[in-house]
Amino acid sequence: MPTFVSGKRIAGLMALLLAAFALVGCDQSNREWHGKDISGLMPPLEFELIDTQGEAVNASDSEGQVRLVFFGFTHCPDICPTTLARLSQAVGKLPDNERERVTIMFVSVDPNRDTPEQIAAYTHFYGDRIAGVTGSEPQLRQLAKRYRTTFGYDEPDENNNYNVSHSAGVYVFDTLGKARLLLRPDLTVAQIRDDISALAQERRS
Structure with missing residues (x-):
């Protein structure tokens, strides 16, 4: 009888170990x-900007979301429409419970032309999971510098039209605001979806 009880205990321990290994496998x-x-290479998400209602907004307002931050105008x-379309497609392919935990943040670095109203109309075209934000040029410069990127303005033409140079990369922050991924322009919609899905499923403390 004691041997039998010991065997049951061993079986129980083995079951616990297998469960532990399964949890590690999900890490x-x-x-x-x-x-x-x-x-660990970039600081956590932090900013003070304005939203499409002209209201002050910061990172804590979207706390608990996986945030995809993209600088544009x-x-x-070319780059902005293509990137936003691909991100929106990737998020749209997520299950409902994951999609609700993801926000695409479009940061306009052209505050002279991009009013909150114009940004709202622009982002709405690409889907309802996109939040448009902007700010003063010093605020935007500070944010870009924080994530080791930059932007610049070309000389305007006779109609005051000009191009804005900016990065094509997308910074991805997890639900705790930690920088996790940099999405390159060559990634497919399916690859972007897989990465976002994995982060949306995480339960981190």
């Missing part, structure tokens, strides 16, 4: 990402 820290892993002829 996203060992995952191979499609995007570039920037964990509404007059952008």
Whole structure:
């Protein structure tokens, strides 16, 4: 009888160990990402800007969301429309419970032309999971510098039209606001979706 009880205990311990290994297997820290892993290389998400209602907004307002931060401008002829369309498609392919935990943040670095109303109309075209924000040029410069990027303005033409140079990368922050990934322009919609899905499923403390 004692041997039998010991066997049951061993079986129980084995079951606990298997469960522990299963949990370790679900740990996203060992995952191979499609995007570039920037964990520990960038500071957490932090900003003071204005939203499409002209109201002050900061990172804590979207706390608990996976946030995809992209710098651009509404007059952008190519990179911005392509990027926002791909991000919106990727988020749209997520299950409802995951999609609700994701926000695409479009940061306009062209405050002279991009009013809150114009940004609202622009982002609405690409889907309802996109939040448009902007700010003063010093605020935007500070934010860009925080994430080791920059932007610049070309000389305006006779009609005051000008291009804005900016990064094509997308910074991804997890639900705790920690910088996790940099999405490159060459990633497919499916690859972006996989990375976002993995972060949306995380339960981190």
